Amino acid sequence: MNTDDLITILAEDARPIRDGVVPRRLASFAGAGLCASVLLMLAWLPPRPDLQHAVQGLIFWEKSLYTLSFAVVGALAVERLARPGGRAPATAPAILALAVGLMAAAAAIGLWQAGPELRVQLWLGDSFQVCSLRIVALAVPLLITTLAATRSLAPTRLRAAGAAAGLLAGGLSASVYALHCPESAPAFIVCWYSLGMLTSAAIGAALGPFALRWR
Amino acid sequence: MTEAELKALMLAGLAGDTASHARLLAALAPRLRAYFARRLGTHTGAAEDLVQDTLLAIHLKRGLYDRSQPLMPWVHAIARYKLVDAWRRSGRRRTEALDEVDELVAEDTADATMARRDLGVLLARLPRRQQALLHDVRIEGLSMAEAADRHGISVTAVKVTLHRSLKALQALVGGDRSTSDGELEP
Incomplete structure (x- = not known):
């Protein structure tokens, strides 16, 4: 086809475009993935028995704030990286560093205050063998939808966009997992929760160059 | 515009x-x-296909353009993505090396005197034939065909020699003098 003819055809197709295509697409896909992740958890793991009591305490929300901050950083980054030429905003690593720094400080205080015989218990809890793996497993439906949403847009830095989508998926799945997991020690959370969320980001980064190619 | x-x-x-x-x-x-x-x-059918492909992408993805940002970096990012994608699909990622020589040669004409002086220092480290060719093409501005005539070799040989000497120069600029495959005189 002649390029001038193509331009004529494309121009005739130019309808008004509403602003905010990217956030809408990401929110709807991530929302669907979140529902799938919650359903997967309910079918697999029971909610923690003391959930009603836990949501009235501070520790549950500190933990959720921590995992959600990873999701927010992933969302902010993928919102930019899903566009041609987009880069992650400079605030993204700063927010992540702040969240990890605060949780690590809380962990250090907790470990310091505890007696030497209790420190390993605080760090490993009762579920360190399964925590990160379960977060990754619950992230699978979210990874599928966040990567699909990103691919349907137009990323040009595929590895970074994949990592950001994976971080969003990991942050949300860890927040879902917190509905089951009763662990509350900052030393446990900063280690095993972070490991699960970052593994999800690493999977996204590894898949990005293949899964995010658009035409 | x-x-x-x-x-x-x-x-x-x-x-x-x-x-x-x-x-x-x-x-x-x-x-x-x-x-x-x-x-x-050169201006081939492949280039025109990419023009159309990119125009189509610009049209289809225009909802992703952030209205607070400049337009041309956005257009450039799409064009670059389409180019890399085309290279990947045709499986000749890096075989454009010889074409790159022409482009580097062409772009060098805009260089300032300073760069030319630096180039002179670096040129002295190259084998004599590479020196002569680089001088003729990059500094004197001869075409590949004219340089080939002057040295009595084929245009392809000129391209290959230039490519080698550019790689050697690149290694020198990068400070890595050990990876020159013996192309440099001591």
């Missing part, structure tokens, strides 16, 4: 003005044609 004018056309197009959208695409087409022709060697 300036960035501001192109962006104004894009914004009008996003608001549904088909005439502005047509003018934008018509203004971008020759720029994209030059961009792809430069990178794919």
Whole structure:
């Protein structure tokens, strides 16, 4: 086809475009993935028995704030990286560093205050063998939808966009997992929760160059 | 047409003005044609396919354009993505090396005196034939064919020699003098 003819055809197709295509697409896909992740958890793991009591305490929300901050950083980054030429905003690593720094400080205080015989218990809890793996497993439906949403847009830095989508998926799945997991020690959370969320980001980064190619 | 004018056309197009959208695409087409022709060697059918592919992507993805940002970096990112994608699909990622020589040669003509002086220092480290060819083509501005004539060798040989000497120069500039495969005299 002649390029001038193509331009004529494309121009005739130019309808008004509403602003905010990217956030809408990401929110709807991530929302669907979140529902799938919650359903997967309910079918697999029971909610923690003391959930009603836990949501009235501070520790549950500190933990959720921590995992959600990873999701927010992933969302902010993928919102930019899903566009041609987009880069992650400079605030993204700063927010992540702040969240990890605060949780690590809380962990250090907790470990310091505890007696030497209790420190390993605080760090490993009762579920360190399964925590990160379960977060990754619950992230699978979210990874599928966040990567699909990103691919349907137009990323040009595929590895970074994949990592950001994976971080969003990991942050949300860890927040879902917190509905089951009763662990509350900052030393446990900063280690095993972070490991699960970052593994999800690493999977996204590894898949990005293949899964995010658009035409 | 300036960035501001192109962006104004894009914004009008996003608001549904088909005439502005047509003018934008018509203004971008020759720029994209030059961009792809430069990178794919000559003006071939492959370059025109990429022009059309990129115009289509610009049209289909225009909802992803952030109206607070300049337009041309966005267009460039799409063009670059399409180019890399085309290379990947045709499985000849890096075989454009020889074409790159022409491009580097062409781009060097705009260099300042300072760069020319530095080049002179570096040139002295290269084998004599490479020195002579680089001098003729890069500094004197001879075409590949003229340089080939002057040295009594084929155009391909000129390209290969230039490519080797550019790689050697690159190694010198990078401070890595050990990876020159013995192409450099001690």
